[in-house]
Each structure stands twice: as C-alpha cells, then as structure tokens.
Amino acid sequence: xxxxxxxxxxxxxxxxxxxxxxxxxxxxxxxxxxxxxxxxxxxxxxxxxxxxxxxxxxxxxxxxxxxxxxxxxxxxxxxxxxxxxxxxxxxxxxxxxxxxxxxxxxxxxxxxxxxxxxxxxxxxxxxxxxxxxxxxxxxxxxxxxxxxxxxxxxxxxxxxxxxxxxxxxxxxxxxxxxxxxxxxxxxxxxxxxxxxxxxxxxxxxxxxxxxxxxxxxxxxxxxxxxxxxxxxxxxxxxxxxxxxxxxxxxxxxxxxxxxxxxxxxxxxxxxxxxxxxxxxxxxxxxxxxxxxxxxxxxxxxxxxxxxxxxxxxxxxxxxxxxxxxxxxxxxxxxxxxxxxxxxxxxxxxxxxxxxxxxxxxxxxxxxxxxxxxxxxxxxxxxxxxxxxxxxxxxxxxxxxxxxxxxxxxxxx
Numbered sequence: 001x002x003x004x005x006x007x008x009x010x011x012x013x014x015x016x017x018x019x020x021x022x023x024x025x026x027x028x029x030x031x032x033x034x035x036x037x038x039x040x041x042x043x044x045x046x047x048x049x050x051x052x053x054x055x056x057x058x059x060x061x062x063x064x065x066x067x068x069x070x071x072x073x074x075x076x077x078x079x080x081x082x083x084x085x086x087x088x089x090x091x092x093x094x095x096x097x098x099x100x101x102x103x104x105x106x107x108x109x110x111x112x113x114x115x116x117x118x119x120x121x122x123x124x125x126x127x128x129x130x131x132x133x134x135x136x137x138x139x140x141x142x143x144x145x146x147x148x149x150x151x152x153x154x155x156x157x158x159x160x161x162x163x164x165x166x167x168x169x170x171x172x173x174x175x176x177x178x179x180x181x182x183x184x185x186x187x188x189x190x191x192x193x194x195x196x197x198x199x200x201x202x203x204x205x206x207x208x209x210x211x212x213x214x215x216x217x218x219x220x221x222x223x224x225x226x227x228x229x230x231x232x233x234x235x236x237x238x239x240x241x242x243x244x245x246x247x248x249x250x251x252x253x254x255x256x257x258x259x260x261x262x263x264x265x266x267x268x269x270x271x272x273x274x275x276x277x278x279x280x281x282x283x284x285x286x287x288x289x290x291x292x293x294x295x296x297x298x299x300x301x302x303x304x305x306x307x308x309x310x311x312x313x314x315x316x317x318x319x320x321x322x323x324x325x326x327x328x329x330x331x332x333x334x335x336x337x338x339x340x341x342x343x344x345x346x347x348x349x350x351x352x353x354x355x356x357x358x359x360x361x362x363x364x365x366x367x368x369x370x371x372x373x374x375x376x377x378x379x380x381x382x383x384x385x386x387x388x389x390x391x392x393x394x395x396x397x398x399x400x401x402x403x404x405x406x407x408x409x410x411x412x
Contacts, residue, residue: 005069006069007031007033007066007067007069007089008029009026011026011029013026013033014027022035029101030100031101033096034098035070059078060078060079061077062076062077064077068093070094071091071094073092075090075098076091076092077089086106088107172199172202172338172341173340175199176198176342179198179342181352185344185352189344189352195344195355197341198341200281201281201338203284204284205284207279207283208283210279210291213295214272214275214276217262218268220261225265235261236321237319240254240319241255241303242320243307243308243310243316243318246303247307247308247311247316255299256299258319259322259326263322267322271327275323278334279295282337294394294395297329297390297394298325298328298387299323299325299387302329305385306380309381313377315377322380322383324380324387326387328386328387328388328391329387329390331361331391332389332395333392333394335361336391339358341356342355343360368385
C-alpha cells in the first residue's frame with residue numbers, strides 16, 4: 001500500500017478510523033486529511049461537493065501550493081470571505097479536504113452557519129398559499145411536528161480553541177536555545193545544587209493546585225516541627241503508610257496522607273522544589289482537576305509498589321512518608337510533554353551547564369536503580385521508579401484518549 005504524505009511537512013500520515021469516519025493525521029504539524037465524504041459527515045453536509053457549491057458565495061479560491069495526499073495533484077485553496085485568516089484545501093478529483101491544526105472548529109462553525117442560512121431561505125420560499133385564520137402571515141412548510149421538548153444546543157465557542165502545541169513547542173525550543181547563564185542563576189545553582197529550567201514552557205493557567213499542595217505541605221511540616229520525638233513517631237505510624245497495615249487492609253487512607261508528611265525540612269524542600277519546577281507546566285496541560293487526580297494516583301500506586309518492596313526488605317513496620325512518588329510521577333509527565341526542554345545544573349564544578357531534560361531525568365532514573373541495588377533502606381527507591389514510569393504512562397494514555405475524544409466529540 002502506497003504511503004500517504006502530509007501535504008504540509010511531507011511526513012507519513014497515520015490513518016485512523018472511528019466508526020464510519022476515516023482520517024489521516026500528521027504527528028508533526030497535527031494537520032488532518034479527511035477522505036472523500038468524511039468531512040461532510042462531520043459538518044452535517046450531504047456531500048463534500050457542497051463545499052464546492054459554496055465556492056462563489058463564501059470562498060475566495062485559487063490553486064493551492066499543497067498536493068492531494070491521494071491523487072498527488074494540486075488542490076484548491078479556499079479562503080473564507082468572512083474570515084480571511086482561515087483557508088482550507090480541497091481536491092477537485094477525490095473531494096478530500098486538508099485542514100491544518102485548529103482549523104476544524106472554525107470551519108465547522110462557518111460552514112454550518114452557511115448551510116443553515118441557505119436552508120432557511122429555501123424554507124421561506126416554500127410557504128402555504130392560504131393565510132391561517134388566526135395568523136396574519138404565511139406559515140413555512142414543515143414535514144414533522146414540533147417536538148414537545150426542545151433541547152437547547154450549546155453553540156460552538158471558537159474562543160476555546162485547542163491550544164497550539166506546535167507553536168508552544170517552537171517557542172520552548174527557541175527559548176531554550178537562546179537561554180543564557182545569569183549571575184543569579186549561577187549563584188543559585190552553585191549554592192543549592194538544584195536544577196533550574198533554561199526556559200519555562202509556555203502555560204495558560206496559573207498552577208493553583210501545585211501552589212496549594214506546596215502550601216499545605218509546608219504548613220503540615222511547620223506543625224510537625226513543634227512535636228516531640230515521641231509524638232512525631234506516633235504521628236508517622238498513624239498517618240504514614242505502614243506496609244503491614246496497608247497489606248492487611250487497614251489504614252488505607254494513609255496511601256494519600258503519607259504524601260503530605262515529610263521526614264524533615266530538607267526532605268520537604270527538595271520534593272516541593274521539584275514539584276514547583278515540573279508541576280506548574282504539567283498542571284497547565286492536564287487542567288486543575290485532572291492534575292489532582294493524576295498526582296494522587298501517582299502517589300497511591302507508587303506507595304503500593306514501595307510497600308511491597310519494604311516487606312521483601314524485611315521492614316514491614318517502618319512507615320513510608322514523603323511526596324517523592326507523586327513528584328516522580330510529575331517528572332515523568334514533564335518528560336512526555338516537554339522532551340525538548342533543558343535544565344541548568346552544576347556538575348562537579350560550581351558552574352551551571354545546560355542539560356537536555358531527557359538526559360537529566362534519564363540519569364536520575366539510573367541513579368534510582370543504582371540506589372535500590374545498594375541496599376539502602378531509608379529511601380523509597382521503588383516509589384521513585386514506579387512513580388516516574390506511571391506518570392509517563394498516565395499522560396501517554398491521557399493523550400491518546402484525548403485525541404479519540406476530540407474526533408468523536410466533533411462527530412456528535
């Protein structure tokens with residue numbers, strides 16, 4: 001079977017099928033090729049040929065620079081008169097249509113408005129000849145009686161367009177490349193040893209959830225700092241995840257509470273710092289509520305993995321505390337969403353080097369495996385490892401479901 005190439009960037013198109021809808025999408029530019037009458041079904045048209053019939057009314061058309069993925073011939077570029085920033089490309093032979101990323105919502109709205117206007121004009125011309133005795137105006141013909149209950153259809157809001165991730169990725173790439181070491185950055189990395197983002201990926205939301213988690217964790221730690229050692233030990237055994245209790249089906253709430261308790265200020269500051277530099281952008285991509293579910297899921301599942309490991313290590317009565325597993329999940333999600341990001345980190349000498357995030361986090365994962373093999377039992381190595389890979393897997397599944405939902409939602 002001949003490979004279909006993207007008209008825009010010449011990459012291979014991935015064919016997808018949803019019920020009776022057939023598409024081909026480009027993984028690079030996120031454009032979509034709509035076979036034959038596919039776009040007509042999505043736009044509630046009878047045939048794709050209606051797009052051609054509308055040409056004189058709503059399009060300014062000329063020969064396109066893009067070739068049809070199927071016929072390999074030049075397509076027609078159709079620019080909407082009401083929105084000259086929107087141009088779609090259609091093949092005159094196979095009737096297929098190419099839409100760039102984010103063009104579908106506007107096309108759907110403008111075409112449906114035009115179809116509704118034409119059908120309304122046609123209905124007004126077909127009126128009943130005689131005047132109803134109780135009305136002083138002609139009554140339009142209708143084939144079906146009006147329904148008893150009319151459900152209000154929500155209009156399409158073009159302001160809530162899908163985010164342009166290609167442009168954001170380009171901005172991140174350019175910003176990371178242009179980033180330079182400042183005196184403040186040098187001093188911070190040298191004194192703390194913490195990494196700093198070379199360029200913070202673009203975001204559209206303020207990270208309210210991340211900030212709230214950080215504040216809550218610091219408040220809890222401030223309260224715990226007033227406890228005596230005996231009271232603190234009792235608190236850890238009550239609200240930390242104790243393996244023998246968890247595996248015995250008791251104190252399951254501690255699978256959540258343990259992630260808000262830390263063994264000391266340094267433990268807390270390290271976790272919260274990494275939550276801040278990685279979590280704000282992950283929350284921006286998942287949304288506030290989605291990030292809450294994601295964070296808690298990573299924390300719970302990574303704790304279960306660590307609990308099993310602790311039993312095998314012979315420490316079933318030791319409480320597990322700390323947000324490391326959940327934060328590791330955030331790090332895995334960050335790597336999936338922003339593989340082209342980079343971090344400044346001091347290496348041996350106190351000078352910050354720019355390191356690609358995939359190299360930094362890949363090395364971090366290797367350190368976790370090495371630490372686990374070292375036999376050190378006071379660190380949740382398996383919680384870190386499990387949290388990282390679970391976080392990466394969760395956002396991968398989330399992205400695939402989102403793509404499928406976008407297409408099915410557009411069909412309905």
